[in-house]
Structure formats: structure tokens, C-alpha cells
Amino acid sequence: xxxxxxxxxxxxxxxxxxxxxxxxxxxxxxxxxxxxxxxxxxxxxxxxxxxxxxxxxxxxxxxxxxxxxxxxxxxxxxxxxxxxxxxxxxxxxxxxxxxxxxxxxxxxxxxxxxxxxxxxxxxxxxxxxxxxxxxxxxxxxxxxxxxxxxxxxxxxxxxxxxxxxxxxxxxxxxxxxxxxxxxxxxxxxxxxxxxxxxxxxxxxxxxxxxxxxxxxxxxxxx
Amino acid sequence: xxxxxxxxxxxxxxxxxxxxxxxxxxxxxxxxxxxxxxxxxxxxxxxxxxxxxxxxxxxxxxxxxxxxxxxxxxxxxxxxxxxxxxxxxxxxxxxxxxxxxxxxxxxxxxxxxxxxxxxxxxxxxxxxxxxxxxxxxxxxxxxxxxxxxxxxxxxxxxxxxxxxxxxxxxxxxxxxxxxxxxxxxxxxxxxxxxxxxxxxxxxxxxxxxxxxxxxxxxxxxxxxxxxxxxxxxxxxxxxxxxxxxxxxxx
Numbered sequence: 173x174x175x176x177x178x179x180x181x182x183x184x185x186x187x188x189x190x191x192x193x194x195x196x197x198x199x200x201x202x203x204x205x206x207x208x209x210x211x212x213x214x215x216x217x218x219x220x221x222x223x224x225x226x227x228x229x230x231x232x233x234x235x236x237x238x239x240x241x242x243x244x245x246x247x248x249x250x251x252x253x254x255x256x257x258x259x260x261x262x263x264x265x266x267x268x269x270x271x272x273x274x275x276x277x278x279x280x281x282x283x284x285x286x287x288x289x290x291x292x293x294x295x296x297x298x299x300x301x302x303x304x305x306x307x308x309x310x311x312x313x314x315x316x317x318x319x320x321x322x323x324x325x326x327x328x329x330x331x332x333x334x335x336x337x338x339x340x341x342x343x344x345x346x347x348x349x350x351x352x353x354x355x356x357x358x359x360x361x362x363x364x365x366x367x368x369x370x371x372x373x374x375x376x377x378x379x380x381x382x383x384x385x386x387x388x389x390x391x392x393x394x
Numbered sequence: 395x396x397x398x399x400x401x402x403x404x405x406x407x408x409x410x411x412x413x414x415x416x417x418x419x420x421x422x423x424x425x426x427x428x429x430x431x432x433x434x435x436x437x438x439x440x441x442x443x444x445x446x447x448x449x450x451x452x453x454x455x456x457x458x459x460x461x462x463x464x465x466x467x468x469x470x471x472x473x474x475x476x477x478x479x480x481x482x483x484x485x486x487x488x489x490x491x492x493x494x495x496x497x498x499x500x501x502x503x504x505x506x507x508x509x510x511x512x513x514x515x516x517x518x519x520x521x522x523x524x525x526x527x528x529x530x531x532x533x534x535x536x537x538x539x540x541x542x543x544x545x546x547x548x549x550x551x552x553x554x555x556x557x558x559x560x561x562x563x564x565x566x567x568x569x570x571x572x573x574x575x576x577x578x579x580x581x582x583x584x585x586x587x588x589x590x591x592x593x594x595x596x597x598x599x600x601x602x603x604x605x606x607x608x609x610x611x612x613x614x615x616x617x618x619x620x621x622x623x624x625x626x627x628x629x630x631x632x633x634x635x636x637x638x639x640x641x642x643x644x
Binding site (some may be wrong): 186316319323324326327328333336337340341343344347375380383386387390391 | 480528532535536538539542543546547548552555556559560562563564566567570
């Protein structure tokens with residue numbers, strides 16, 4: 173357990189000292205969302221309808237952007253081998269890495285989302301649903317992403333491949349989350365969608381670290 | 395019974411045994427595939443009565459439904475074969491999983507294309523963002539992901555394991571596809587065939603469909619066996635039995 177704590181602490185410290193790691197995806201998030209009014213239609217009544225979906229798509233892409241580096245450094249500098257040699261379970265490492273990834277991508281995105289909501293004329297009733305859906309949904313993205321990042325950690329130019337592997341798995345999250353925001357915006361109940369997201373989160377939390385741990389081992393058999 | 399199963403399992407692990415076992419099967423499987431397709435299509439296209447609502451356009455069901463069923467079954471088989479490789483390190487399972495991926499992706503593509511062609515006269519559009527269509531599209535993307543991942547890995551062993559892990563994770567999509575038309579009330583009609591209920595179709599329509607489904611499974615088995623045999627020859631080409639086999643044929 174202490175090893176997991178130490179790794180989480182080290183990775184958070186690394187992220188704090190290298191602000192680009194968490195700031196760049198955040199900038200990307202802002203810019204992608206800004207493209208939609210420019211490209212499609214800046215009319216507020218139109219934007220209000222698509223705001224939830226646009227913010228979610230942007231959050232999803234921003235998450236992918238920071239995933240590629242999740243395990244790469246550990247595979248290359250031998251930390252992964254040291255971890256295995258220490259006898260600690262890789263399950264813990266996968267879980268810890270997903271937690272760190274959420275802290276530097278999902279959490280800032282969630283905190284930043286109301287600003288984007290303002291820019292995209294999100295209906296007032298939808299802010300609660302937006303923040304709630306991001307808070308429950310982005311951890312799922314990090315957990316699933318850890319599996320993809322572990323699978324592609326030693327593949328050269330694995331970033332694009334990672335996107336291809338992980339995006340289909342993100343689709344259910346996107347559907348339920350965007351539908352929660354949309355329904356909140358038109359004054360309908362959205363508990364159902366949030367409950368589904370919560371169920372997916374519980375499922376991902378329980379099972380994806382196993383898959384990520386198995387995938388991490390592949391990087392040693394080169 | 396159990397002993398027989400474990401014995402079978404150990405034999406399955408032997409590429410040579412599999413190769414020799416399946417050699418006499420191939421003409422039979424090929425014959426069943428051809429005859430079944432001809433009989434099923436002739437019965438379905440010429441003899442089955444037209445649908446009272448959709449007219450003749452429903453006849454694409456004889457391609458669409460078998461392809462869709464196969465696309466999902468193939469994914470499950472790929473995941474199971476991958477799991478067998480992950481757990482017991484059985485090479486044969488890895489080869490089977492590897493050859494299933496492109497075959498399953500083809501069936502998935504056929505299901506989506508025929509679905510689009512069917513959708514045009516029935517729903518008035520090639521594509522709708524309906525739950526079942528979207529989840530089938532996800533399945534196709536997952537197949538592409540597995541194939542791309544296997545191609546990208548440098549070591550062969552890692553490529554098999556990575557593909558197996560991804561297909562096991564992707565397995566969550568199968569129940570979503572299966573139940574999408576029941577959970578969400580969507581444009582796509584509910585399943586025509588259920589094991590637990592009496593079919594709602596006319597027997598004249600149903601029999602060709604069942605023939606086509608069984609034939610598709612046989613055709614799929616034929617493709618998997620042929621491709622697996624190629625993998626066996628490729629990987630065992632330095633072994634004496636393959637050398638003997640190849641020199642004997644020349």
C-alpha cells in the first residue's frame with residue numbers, strides 16, 4: 173500500500189513541477205470547445221442544445237491526449253520492472269496511475285467545465301448535471317484509458333493506436349453523460365443517466381485494473 | 395467424461411493433431427456451405443412469401459441476420475480463445491483468436507452494410523443513430539482495434555496477449571448490442587428469433603433463415619479452420635511433419 177501511495181505522490185509532484193502535463197490538455201479542452209461555435213453556428217439557442225455534448229466530446233479528447241504518457245516513462249526507465257521485482261501487485265500500480273491521471277486530467281476538466289458552459293450558452297438548469305456527470309464519468313475514462321495505455325506503452329507511436337482502441341469503449345459513457353446534461357437542460361430528470369454512469373464507474377473500478385495489470389506485464393516480455 | 399474432455403483439450407493443443415484432424419473436414423464443410431447458401435437463398439428469395447408490411451425488401455434478412463449473429467458470436471469466440479491463451483498459454487488458441495478477428499470484422503461490416511440497404515426502403519434512411527446500429531458500429535471499431543493492436547506489437551507473444559486482453563475488455567459490448575433493442579425503445583425491431591419463445595415468423599420465412607444461420611456458422615468454421623491451418627504451417631514450417639507433408643505433396 174505504501175508503494176502505491178509513494179507512486180501517486182511522486183507522479184503528482186512530477187505533474188506539479190511540469191505544469192504542461194496537466195495544463196496542455198486543459199488548453200486543448202478549451203480550444204476544441206471554442207471551435208464549435210465558430211464552425212457550426214454561434215446562435216445561443218442552437219448552442220444551448222449542443223453545449224452538453226460538445227463539452228463532453230472535448231473532455232473525452234482532452235483525456236485521450238494525456239493518456240499516452242501514463243506508463244511510457246515507467247516502462248522506459250525500468251520503474252515497471254522494479255515494481256514487479258518488489259512483489260507489490262500490479263493491480264495497485266494500475267489503480268494508482270488511473271487515480272493520478274484523473275487528478276491531472278478529469279478533475280481540472282470538471283472544475284473548468286462551468287466556464288465552457290458559459291461560453292456555449294449552457295442552460296442554467298444543466299450546470300449541476302454537467303459537473304456531476306463529469307465528476308462521475310471522467311474517472312471511468314481514466315480507468316479504461318489505463319488499460320489502453322498499458323497495452324500500447326511499448327508500441328512505437330502508440331498514441332494514435334491508443335485512441336483507436338479506447339474511443340469505442342468510451343462511447344457508452346459519452347452517450348449517458350451527454351444525455352444527462354441534455355435532459356437537465358430541458359428540465360427533465362436525469363437521475364437515471366447518472367445512476368448508469370455510477371454503475372459503469374463501479375464496474376470499471378473493480379475490473380479494469382486487472383486488465384491493465386495483465387497488459388502491463390506484456391511490456392516486460394520484449 | 396471429464397477425462398475425455400481433458401484428453402481432447404491436450405490434443406487440441408497439438409497443431410499437428412488439429413491439422414490432420416481437419417484435413418478430411420474441409421470438403422464437407424465447403425460442400426455444406428455452398429449447398430446451404432444455395433438452398434437457403436433460393437428458398438428465401440424465391441419461395442418465401444413477401445412480408446405484409448415491408449414487401450420484398452425484407453428478404454435481405456437472409457444475409458443481414460446471419461451476418462449480425464456471426465459478428466457477435468465471432469467476437470465472443472475470439473475473446474474465449476484469447477482467454478484460453480492467457481490462462482493456459484495454448485498456442486493453438488492464440489492462432490484461432492488471431493484468424494477470427496478479420497473474419498468477424500468482415501461479418502460485422504456485412505451486417506452494417508446490409509442493414510443500411512435494408513434501412514433505406516424501410517425507414518427511409520441509410521443510417522440512424524439508433525442504439526443497435528451504434529453498438530454494432532462500436533463492435534466494428536473494437537474489431538479494428540484488436541487487429542490494429544495485434545499488428546502493432548513487435549513480439550508475437552505480446553501481440554496475442556494484447557489482442558486477448560482487448561477482446562476481453564470489449565466483451566462488455568456484446569450484451570449491450572444484444573439487449574439494446576429491448577432496453578431502449580428504438581427504431582430497430584426486436585429480435586426475430588428467441589430460443590425461449592415460439593418464433594413470430596411464418597415457417598415459410600423462418601426455415602430459410604434458420605438454414606442461412608446454420609450455413610453461416612459452417613462457413614465461418616470453414617474459414618477459421620482454413621486460416622488456422624495456414625498459421626500452423628507458417629509457425630511449424632521447421633518441424634519435420636510439415637516438411638514431410640509439403641515434400642510429399644510436391
